Amino acid sequence: MPAKKKRGAQTLVFDKPPVITSWASIAGPKEGQGPWGQDFDWSMEDYLFGEESWEKAENKMLRETVKKALNKRNFDEADAEILMAGDLLNQLVSSNYAARELGIPFLGLYGACSTMAEALLLAAILVDGEFFERVIAAACSHHYTAERQFRFPTEQGVQKTPSSQWTATAAGAVLLEPVGTGPRITAVSIGKVIDMDQKDISDMGSAMAPAAAHTIKTHFNDLNRSSDYYDLIVTGDLGKVGMAITRELFIKDGLQPEPNYSDCGVLLYDDFQEVNAGGSGCGCSACILCGPLLKKMTAGEINKLLFVATGALMSPITSFQGESIPAIAHAVAIEN
Amino acid sequence: MNTPDPKRWKKIEVEEYENLVQQTKPKPPLLKHCIWAFIVGGLICLLAQLIMNYLLNQGIGKVDASSYTSVIMIFLGAFLTGIGIYDELGKKAGAGSIVPITGFANAIVASAMEFKREGYIFGVGARIFTVAGPTLLFGFVVAVLIGLIKVFLSS
Structure with a gap:
């Protein structure tokens, strides 16, 4: 069954x-x-x-x-x-x-x-x-x-x-x-660990972008949804480099990236704050979701959100041993 | 008909992806970095030279004067690390502030400051050379090798 x-x-x-x-x-x-x-x-x-x-x-x-x-x-x-x-x-x-x-x-x-x-x-x-x-x-x-x-x-x-x-x-x-007022979690997609042989530990965005693109593509395929179903698709912390690559991967997969795609790592800081490609860390996607995003959902500015937090799963030890960086992304659909 | 080999497919996929990454990834501003490194590294060396000249003018012998200069530069590197200036300098100057002896002082003091909260034995004591350790080890090895060469050549 x-x-x-x-x-x-x-x-x-x-x-x-x-x-x-x-x-x-x-x-x-x-x-x-x-x-x-x-x-x-x-x-x-x-x-x-x-x-x-x-x-x-x-x-x-x-x-x-x-x-x-x-x-x-x-x-x-x-x-x-x-x-x-x-x-x-x-x-x-x-x-x-x-x-x-x-x-x-x-x-x-x-x-x-x-x-x-x-x-x-x-x-x-x-x-x-x-x-x-x-x-x-x-x-x-x-x-x-x-x-x-x-x-x-x-x-x-x-x-x-x-x-x-x-x-x-x-x-x-x-x-x-189970009951109450607020945005609801309607569907989730559990990601696979994807490794595209990236080894540069000062470039997590490139390591994580394929995982994000894979999970998002699978989410749309599994639910038979088109890419404009969501008001906003937001990835976790790919930063500027990872976000640019994810856009390319979206196009390759036949998804439309603009204008409803963004990234918490890019959103969190202003350009002059000297963060190079943007923010990362568990707190990055957590605070953007639990700050501006959910606030905008209650205000009705966003009604359908796909939250896709991304993680690079290496450690300093595996990096020194020459291992590549495996990455994962999970998608959570939040709707009003 | 040959069945496609999944390993080969994966390899092609990885190569394609690597191309995409290389196209997208911003290149470090090499020229700007070189200029910064040249200026900051040069200024550090100039400062050391001024100190050395001053000491020589005070009538200190050449061997002693260069030792004193190194000690003063190490102190300055450590002091600027302690008050949180050297890391700001390093962000801009890169190799210009790492290569001189002040950079070596920075690596050791930064580690000592970092691990102070884990105590003086297992924190500072055990970790003070985490960054500088390789330089020390291979510096010693090279010193021994050169010493041996000198012994053989002079015998």
């Missing part, structure tokens, strides 16, 4: 689309000065956020975002039934330590920068499947914790290439419930 909710190769459609009843976002100092600074719930004044280390700051960011999303619905931590969250650090420390303080049953997820979509789609499955009634999906990243884990000490004078990206200091969380 074929699965009841599965369509085509990689897509699930929900009978009772879960509702995004509440959401919250925190942005770092640089992100707060970007073009969407006003749309985040909170802009941090400095990178330590009142803590002793960047790692503790990142954990606090996630914790406070989750609390804020619950508080907006007049819930507190005890009301949340399960938390699904992830970050970029080894052993998911930011999420694990945040979950320690929050005391919510917890599943840690690692999808690199695709984590927000991974958390959202799993949360939606759990709500639609009637397992839980209040599920939190969240993700966060911090520029300096990621920089020291993946790249160089922060005070070292290194020249960045134009294709490199700036890991965002940001966090986003959404609360999913």
Whole structure:
């Protein structure tokens, strides 16, 4: 017997689309000065956020975002039934330590920068499947914790290439419930790991673009939708280079990229903010979704959104061993 | 009829994609970088030369004067790293600020600052040479080799 909710190769459609009843976002100092600074719930004044280390700051960011999303619905931590969250650090420390303080049953997820979509789609499955009634999906990243884990000490004078990206200091969380008011998650597509033999770790966009294009194409094929079905298709953090390549791949696949395609990594910063190709990190797509995008959905400016967070799945160790960069993208359809 | 070999297909796909990437990827502004590196690297060397000349004028011997100059330049590199200026310089100057001895000081002090929160033994102590380590190791190896050559030539 074929699965009841599965369509085509990689897509699930929900009978009772879960509702995004509440959401919250925190942005770092640089992100707060970007073009969407006003749309985040909170802009941090400095990178330590009142803590002793960047790692503790990142954990606090996630914790406070989750609390804020619950508080907006007049819930507190005890009301949340399960938390699904992830970050970029080894052993998911930011999420694990945040979950320690929050005391919510917890599943840690690692999808690199695709984590927000991974958390959202799993949360939606759990709500639609009637397992839980209040599920939190969240993700966060911090520029300096990621920089020291993946790249160089922060005070070292290194020249960045134009294709490199700036890991965002940001966090986003959404609360999913079976009923309520708000945008609904109607369908999700689970991505495959795609590797086109890209090895340049200062060019994640080129590594991730094929994964994004593959998931989006599969999503449209599985649901028999045309490319103008959505008001906006937004990829996670491909940056300028990855976005330009994805446009080309769209055209190759017979999809129309303009004008309803954009990328969170390109949106998050202004050009003069010295971020080269744009933003990256779990927090990048998380805060753009939980800030400007969901705000625009409630205002009715966007009614159908395809959120496709993208992740590069390498580690510094595999890179030094000469391995190429595998990438993944998950698509989440959010509709009013 | 031959069945298509999936590995070969994948290879063609990868090659095509690589072409697309190379067309799209912005090229680093090489000339601008070279000019910046030339000017900043040159200024660092000029400053060192001025210090050296001053020391020589004070009547310090040539060997001592060059050692003192290195020490002063290392201090300056470390100090500018500490107050957060050297990394800003490095973003623009690239090799111009990495290659001189000040860049070496920057690599060591930046690592020390970075890992201070993990304590003095497992943080600073264990990680201070993460960036500079290869330079030190291969510097020592080359020094030993040249020393050996000298021993053989003079015997």
